[in-house]
Amino acid sequence: xxxxxxxxxxxxxxxxxxxxxxxxxxxxxxxxxxxxxxxxxxxxxxxxxxxxxxxxxxxxxxxxxxxxxxxxxxxxxxxxxxxxxxxxxxxxxxxxxxxxxxxxxxxxxxxxxxxxxxxxxxxxxxxxxxxxxxxxxxxxxxxxxxxxxxxxxxxxxxxxxxxxxxxxxxxxxxxxxxxxxxxxxxxxxxxxxxxxxxxxxxxxxxxxxxxxxxxxxxxxxxxxxxxxxxxxxxxxxxxxxxxxxxxxxxxxxxxxxxxxxxxxxxxxxxxxxxxxxxxxxxxxxxxxxxxxxxxxxxxxxxxxxxxxxxxxxxxxxxxx
Amino acid sequence: xxxxxxxxxxxxxxxxxxxxxxxxxxxxxxxxxxxxxxxxxxxxxxxxxxxxxxxxxxxxxxxxxxxxxxxxxxxxxxxxxxxxxxxxxxxxxxxxxxxxxxxxxxxxxxxxxxxxxxxxxxxxxxxxxxxxxxxxxxxxxxxxxxxxxxxxxxxxxxxxxxxxxxxxxxxxxxxxxxxxxxxxxxxxxxxxxxxxxxxxxxxxxxxxxxxxxxxxxxxxxxxxxxxxxxxxxxxxxxxxxxxxxxxxxxxxxxxxxxxxxxxxxxxxxxxxxxxxxxxxxxxxxxxxxxxxxxxxxxxxxxxxxxxxxxxxxxxxxxxx
Numbered sequence: 001x002x003x004x005x006x007x008x009x010x011x012x013x014x015x016x017x018x019x020x021x022x023x024x025x026x027x028x029x030x031x032x033x034x035x036x037x038x039x040x041x042x043x044x045x046x047x048x049x050x051x052x053x054x055x056x057x058x059x060x061x062x063x064x065x066x067x068x069x070x071x072x073x074x075x076x077x078x079x080x081x082x083x084x085x086x087x088x089x090x091x092x093x094x095x096x097x098x099x100x101x102x103x104x105x106x107x108x109x110x111x112x113x114x115x116x117x118x119x120x121x122x123x124x125x126x127x128x129x130x131x132x133x134x135x136x137x138x139x140x141x142x143x144x145x146x147x148x149x150x151x152x153x154x155x156x157x158x159x160x161x162x163x164x165x166x167x168x169x170x171x172x173x174x175x176x177x178x179x180x181x182x183x184x185x186x187x188x189x190x191x192x193x194x195x196x197x198x199x200x201x202x203x204x205x206x207x208x209x210x211x212x213x214x215x216x217x218x219x220x221x222x223x224x225x226x227x228x229x230x231x232x233x234x235x236x237x238x239x240x241x242x243x244x245x246x247x248x249x250x251x252x253x254x255x256x257x258x259x260x261x262x263x264x265x266x267x268x269x270x271x272x273x274x275x276x277x278x279x280x281x282x283x284x285x286x287x288x289x290x291x292x293x294x295x296x297x298x299x300x301x302x303x304x305x306x307x308x309x310x311x312x313x314x315x316x317x318x319x320x
Numbered sequence: 321x322x323x324x325x326x327x328x329x330x331x332x333x334x335x336x337x338x339x340x341x342x343x344x345x346x347x348x349x350x351x352x353x354x355x356x357x358x359x360x361x362x363x364x365x366x367x368x369x370x371x372x373x374x375x376x377x378x379x380x381x382x383x384x385x386x387x388x389x390x391x392x393x394x395x396x397x398x399x400x401x402x403x404x405x406x407x408x409x410x411x412x413x414x415x416x417x418x419x420x421x422x423x424x425x426x427x428x429x430x431x432x433x434x435x436x437x438x439x440x441x442x443x444x445x446x447x448x449x450x451x452x453x454x455x456x457x458x459x460x461x462x463x464x465x466x467x468x469x470x471x472x473x474x475x476x477x478x479x480x481x482x483x484x485x486x487x488x489x490x491x492x493x494x495x496x497x498x499x500x501x502x503x504x505x506x507x508x509x510x511x512x513x514x515x516x517x518x519x520x521x522x523x524x525x526x527x528x529x530x531x532x533x534x535x536x537x538x539x540x541x542x543x544x545x546x547x548x549x550x551x552x553x554x555x556x557x558x559x560x561x562x563x564x565x566x567x568x569x570x571x572x573x574x575x576x577x578x579x580x581x582x583x584x585x586x587x588x589x590x591x592x593x594x595x596x597x598x599x600x601x602x603x604x605x606x607x608x609x610x611x612x613x614x615x616x617x618x619x620x621x622x623x624x625x626x627x628x629x630x631x632x633x634x635x636x637x638x639x640x
Contacts, residue, residue: 022602134516165608168592170490170514173600176592180605191608192601194490194592196454196515196548200613203550228516230523231551238554272488272496272514278596280493281512282342285500288485288511293520 005050005140006057008104011064013057017044018140022181033062033072040079040086043172047141048215048251049110052085056093056103063099081263082224082292084216084253111144113248116306121151121211121246124302124309125160129208132193132201134167135226136178137213137246147246148211149182151304156188164190165201167228171271171289174226195228202239210236214247214303221297221314222259227290233299242301249305254317259294267291325365325460326374328424331384333377337364338460342501353382353392360399360406363492367461368535368571369430372405376413376423383419401583402544402612404536404573431464433568436626441471441531441566444622444629445480449528452513452521454487455546456498457533457566467566468531469502471624476508484510485521487548491591491609494546515548522559530556534567534623541617541634542579547610553619562621569625574637579614587611 007014013030019042020026028044030036036058039045045054055076062072073090080086089106096102125131131152135141138149145153155161164183169175176192183190193201201207210232216224223229223245233243256262267289273281281287303310310316327334333350339362340346348364350356356378359365365374375396382392393410400406409426416422445451451472455461458469465473475481484503489495496512503510513521521527530552536544543549543565553563576582587609593601601607623630630636 023599167516168490170488170516176601176605181602184602184605191606192592193608194515194547196487196490196546196551197608197610197613199550199554200547200610201608226516227514227520230519231516231555234519234555234558235551238558272512275595276598276600278598279343280596281496282501282504285496285504286511288513288517288521290517290520293517 003139005045006054008057013054013061015039015045015054018046018178019044021177030061032065033058033067033076036061037075037079047136048083048085048213049142049147049248051080051083052089052250053103053107053110053143055086056089056106059090059093060100060103069094080265082215082265085250088250107143110142110248113306114142114144114146114150117147117246117248117304118145118150118154120308121244121304122154122158122160124244125155125209127208128160128162130162130165130206132165132167132198132207132210132232133179134175134212134228134232135169136174138179138182140178140182141213147213147248149179151211151246152188153186161188164188165207166190166192167195167198168192169226169228170195195231198231199235202235202241207241210241210243212243212245214245214251215292216256216262217245217247217252217303217316218256218258218262219254219316220258221300221303221312223295223300224259224262224264224292225295227293230293230295233295237299243295243299244302244304245300246304249307252316259296262294265291323459325370326377328377333374333381335359335365335374338366338498339364341497350381352385353378353387353396356381357395357399367456368403368405368533369462369467369568371400371403372409372570373423373427373430373463375406376409376426379410379413380420380423389414400585402535402585405570408570427463430462430568433626434462434464434466434470437467437566437568437624438465438470438474440628441564441624442474442478442480444564445475445529447528448480448482450482450485450526452485452487452518452527452530452552453499454495454532454548454552455489456494458499458502460498460502461533467533467568469499471531471566472508473506481508484508485527486510486512487515487518488512489546489548490515515551518551519555522555522561527561530561530563532563532565534565534571535612536576536582537565537567537572537623537636538576538578538582539574539636540578541620541623541632541636543615543620544579544582544584544612545615547613550613550615553615557619563619564622564624565620566624569627572636579616582614585611
């Protein structure tokens with residue numbers, strides 16, 4: 001199953017406000033590119049591929065309103081620094097005459113990319129097993145079935161999934177709020193775990209794969225993804241649980257030769273110190289809140305794109 | 321600095337309700353052993369040494385009221401299964417004629433144990449460095465300066481601490497709520513991190529030690545401690561950051577020969593799916609919520625007790 005987290009209707013971009021999920025389904029109507037920029041930076045929507053699609057529709061709104069397209073592109077590009085899909089989509093849509101048609105084409109492409117990723121990734125799972133994942137990489141993060149969650153969906157249809165363990169993914173709890181919501185709707189057996197429970201889970205021997213998405217993949221395969229992914233990779237390495245990264249090629253940034261070239265966004269302390277508006281930390285409590293981490297390519301067993309399964313050593317300057 | 325999380329006054333045990341911290345300082349007045357049992361099982365107080373002390377005062381309340389002491393001991397012993405200090409304290413107080421005097425003696429002993437642990441542990445830190453810790457192991461978890469946090473306090477006084485990184489410690493956020501509160505009061509420089517940020521933190525090379533407490537230590541050194549400790553140990557092993565465990569000998573259970581003999585408490589789903597009464601997960605969301613994990617002794621660089629620094633191979637049946 002998949003559903004839409006964005007919808008273009010009557011000249012507006014309707015955005016499902018993911019901050020309100022799973023409690024309620026509230027839609028934001030964006031009629032200007034600035035509305036879209038705010039929705040991205042405030043994380044009403046998130047997920048690297050979805051950010052790219054939304055930004056493309058933002059450009060279509062700018063064109064429709066007769067706004068300066070250079071300013072719109074800069075403004076949308078300044079919302080979040082790590083997901084490279086954002087910049088890829090802005091570049092692509094900026095070269096088109098009909099930006100709305102191009103935004104729709106980008107969305108369609110990401111949808112079929114996901115189907116190809118799902119099919120290729122599911123082929124990696126030969127024996128029925130449990131899988132651990134992090135953050136949300138499903139229909140709420142992409143168009144279509146998702147990246148890592150798309151693989152999980154396909155593998156489940158093929159009878160290969162025993163159970164999914166979803167890391168709750170602090171600070172924003174995308175695993176607990178969003179992935180749980182998607183898995184529930186699909187009837188896939190799952191349990192949410194605190195991020196601190198990864199090691200005893202993997203030590204237990206029940207989990208055959210860790211599968212995660214990506215926000216940016218460097219040419220050598222080093223991967224920026226949601227904070228907690230390097231925990232999964234390092235602990236997986238210790239307990240022989242291979243990490244598979246799933247992302248469309250729009251997530252690959254050949255201009256970053258290694259992970260050292262990738263900018264990591266640090267977000268506000270309040271994401272950690274307050275939860276749903278309730279303060280849980282002492283006033284003035286200092287935090288370190290990096291939104292992403294970099295997993296070195298030697299901890300990544302495979303990278304699955306719409307072009308198929310890539311194995312190390314990765315050299316994406318040649319393959320994409 | 322240290323302060324009291326428990327206080328005996330006018331025939332009652334006053335218990336600082338840690339669930340309300342850091343927002344407000346509320347004290348529970350326990351006048352029966354059952355009040356104490358509820359406070360322990362509902363986690364108004366927590367921390368292995370403090371649980372032991374509270375249970376001892378619970379027995380003093382039972383004796384004072386003329387309640388059946390066998391029933392009281394069983395009731396208090398059934399509150400939480402993992403922290404062995406609980407059983408050690410109940411055993412010790414049950415052999416005394418004046419249970420109140422014995423409870424006070426247990427509290428005093430734990431206080432001086434902490435001072436000895438702090439001194440021995442601080443000697444391990446030779447060069448000024450940053451330290452990562454988990455959960456709360458300070459005055460709110462013990463009597464006196466704390467175990468792991470006692471070492472940190474002593475090392476800070478000696479000028480050996482650059483900065484403390486406190487894992488927020490989901491699900492109950494003892495790091496974010498309690499350790500941050502204690503460190504703030506002591507003026508020790510710190511940052512709270514999400515549990516998912518351990519690997520990029522340790523990969524950064526700034527952290528010289530991971531120091532944690534314990535809820536039960538088996539004879540071979542395998543250690544049950546707050547969920548997230550095995551993450552720290554495994555990731556620390558990958559990035560050459562040694563893990564030091566700090567606990568009084570009352571935490572050592574020579575009847576458990578290895579970690580496999582230790583019962584791990586699983587707690588309610590609501591600890592994860594709701595935060596301060598606000599539901600954050602979809603209704604019916606299944607979770608795995610083990611309160612503790614077991615770190616095998618080969619991932620523990622040193623165990624510090626009031627008797628000094630123990631190094632592997634650990635064999636506590638001979639040393640305690």
